[in-house]
Amino acid sequence: MSTTFTTPRPAPSVLVPVVAGGIAIALALPVFLVVDWRLSAWLLAATLWAAGQAFGFLLVRLRSVGNLAASGVAAIGMMIRAVGVMLVLFAVAVSDPSLALAAALTYAFAYTVELLLSLVTYFGNPPV
Numbered sequence: 001m002s003t004t005f006t007t008p009r010p011a012p013s014v015l016v017p018v019v020a021g022g023i024a025i026a027l028a029l030p031v032f033l034v035v036d037w038r039l040s041a042w043l044l045a046a047t048l049w050a051a052g053q054a055f056g057f058l059l060v061r062l063r064s065v066g067n068l069a070a071s072g073v074a075a076i077g078m079m080i081r082a083v084g085v086m087l088v089l090f091a092v093a094v095s096d097p098s099l100a101l102a103a104a105l106t107y108a109f110a111y112t113v114e115l116l117l118s119l120v121t122y123f124g125n126p127p128v
Contacts (some may be wrong), residue, residue, distance in 0.1 A: 042106060085107065
């Protein structure tokens with residue numbers, strides 16, 4: 001059995017995946033303009049992305065304290081961040097489903113870019 005997934009590696013920087021997700025949000029703007037979709041959906045996705053990343057930055061700072069309790073709070077905070085984004089999108093979907101769908105797809109695209117780049121940088125590091 002391969003030990004690729006069980007071998008510990010040093011944690012990579014979160015900066016590059018976050019910037020790549022931001023670039024994905026920025027690249028979605030011309031698509032919205034060309035396809036003539038509502039810019040409010042792009043703005044909602046960009047705002048949720050920026051707010052989520054700001055909250056994530058605070059959680060990373062908290063986790064760097066090195067305290068076990070801080071790690072637990074950071075883990076719960078990461079889940080709250082995802083739930084918060086979903087709650088906002090559900091609230092918007094109640095009043096305007098097409099706006100929420102476009103914003104959710106844009107946010108999901110940026111999240112996927114960030115996740116894939118995070119995995120590539122993590123598994124690209126040599127094991128310790």
